[in-house]
Amino acid sequence: MATRIQAGAVVTMDDNRRICAPGAVVYDASGILYVGDPNGYEGPLDQDLVIPEGVVLPGLLNGHNHAAMSMMRGMADDSPFFEWLTQHVWPVESRMTPEDIRIGTLLACAEMIRSGTVGYADMYFEVDQSAEAVEQAGLRAWISRGLVGLEDPDAKKLEDSLAFAERWRGRGDGRIVPMLGPHAPYTCPPEYLEKVARAARDHDLGIHIHLSESQDEMRQMAERYQKTPIQLAYDAGVFESRTLIAHGLYIEETDLPYLEGMVGGVVTCPVSNAKLGNGILPYHMLKEAGIAIGLGTDGPTSTNTLDMFLELKAMAWLQKTREGRPEGFHAVDALWAGTRGTAAVLGHAGGQLAVGAPADLIVVNGRAAHMTPEWDVLANLVYSAIGSDVRYSVVNGRMILQEGIITTFDEAAVIEEARERAKRLMEG
Ligand SMILES: [Zn+2]
The missing domain is CATH 3.20.20.140 (Metal-dependent hydrolases)
Known part of the structure; x- marks a missing residue:
């Protein structure tokens, strides 16, 4: 199941530290299939996400x-x-x-x-x-x-x-x-x-x-x-x-x-x-x-x-x-x-968006007030971005955060249970 994400920018962190703006990444469970120009991928797609405000980078x-x-x-x-x-x-x-x-x-x-x-x-x-x-x-x-x-x-x-x-x-x-x-x-x-x-x-x-x-x-x-x-x-x-x-x-x-x-x-x-x-x-x-x-x-x-x-x-x-x-x-x-x-x-092959690397990536909202304007996308990511700017996360080709919602477990229930358990630990 191949998914393409088209975004405002793709920061690859590959050997050449290539940045594509705009750019696209295509992946499936086997890994990353394509990184580059938004229209450059010719293979079949099962899903096509267009996120103009997004900045894609390796997780x-x-x-x-x-x-x-x-x-x-x-x-x-x-x-x-x-x-x-x-x-x-x-x-x-x-x-x-x-x-x-x-x-x-x-x-x-x-x-x-x-x-x-x-x-x-x-x-x-x-x-x-x-x-x-x-x-x-x-x-x-x-x-x-x-x-x-x-x-x-x-x-x-x-x-x-x-x-x-x-x-x-x-x-x-x-x-x-x-x-x-x-x-x-x-x-x-x-x-x-x-x-x-x-x-x-x-x-x-x-x-x-x-x-x-x-x-x-x-x-x-x-x-x-x-x-x-x-x-x-x-x-x-x-x-x-x-x-x-x-x-x-x-x-x-x-x-x-x-x-x-x-x-x-x-x-x-x-x-x-x-x-x-x-x-x-x-x-x-x-x-x-x-x-x-x-x-x-x-x-x-x-x-x-x-x-x-x-x-x-x-x-x-x-x-x-x-x-x-x-x-x-x-x-x-x-x-x-x-x-x-x-x-x-x-000794892990990840940490980069390159063909053949594991499909682990995140998408950050590049159009938040504190990310605007975009003189330098790398400077914004390091000096301005905060964790809550992350909107999507993909690990091993599976989307575990989608539009800001965790898809793999019930986050609210875990927070509630952690509060209860911590209370007991505090009481001794
Ligand atoms: Zn330690």
Whole structure:
């Protein structure tokens, strides 16, 4: 079933960063069949959508999330990090049921679909329930259970992760990709990281890990092991499999040899990093070293929203600030990170509108007051657009947001149920 969308502009994010204005995209469940001039497609069509006010772009890919933490959004926001984690997050998490996780994930999916995200990399627990939610919602997800080595002496949770991977690999028409999620070097000692790295190689799984996120972590690792987190992960064999490094703010020049030739890359979460006062990614140093750089939100407790359009802005603002000059970072670099960059980290063929790529795309209303006029469509998308400008979303050729309405589940019922469940969690 081939669908054509004709729109005011098509921003491809292909290798040439081609923009067609006006333009058209044709797709079916197998992928994108055509991108270009509105009248250039000659094949048969089952559906033809004409959206003159629309700007079509590849769906955004959120490279780092803890989706079900949506249930704790806004909780104890301005507390010091360790107080927040130990006195607020952990007690509530200990009361969360598998069904809380499923509903929390659906709540996050609703927010992501509405704001243009087509796929995300997640790390949390009760992963069967979060995978079920994703399967229903119609998004893509790279799902890992967060592994805390200090609480897993007999590696039972690692075994569970491998069993989860067996159960879910390729499910949802290939939309669900299991990974292994050793939380961080300060929660996973070196011997445990080695075990996870070996399991990843044996079972052909990618690794999702927080590394070099805060100065505290850098100090702790230096005191405990006389190593940087990157060196520690390298020595444990982590980088012998595809690795998604969440944050990487404090990667140093001396770390670069350990990352040389790595498969995967770094995902930056600028809003979380700014809100927690952690720092700014050394973007140019990593880019010059040839390391793929993706973009993510982090969990909704540290970022509050999962709106990737906000991350595009924050990335640009912070990088310009770090550089001390406006030309130090361009709008297209931010959009690249949120599409092709995350795709490169994950080894995914998406993040672009090109023939043969997966049919994952969004349509933004380009004629809102804050998107007018159109001197530069890329500047408008990065510096002006907000998540609620997204009107359509297609994942794997299926329309999961149509004229602003989610087609895969009852959003209002999920919001209502999340409110009720969160009330119970607040009461303790
Ligand atoms: Zn995180």
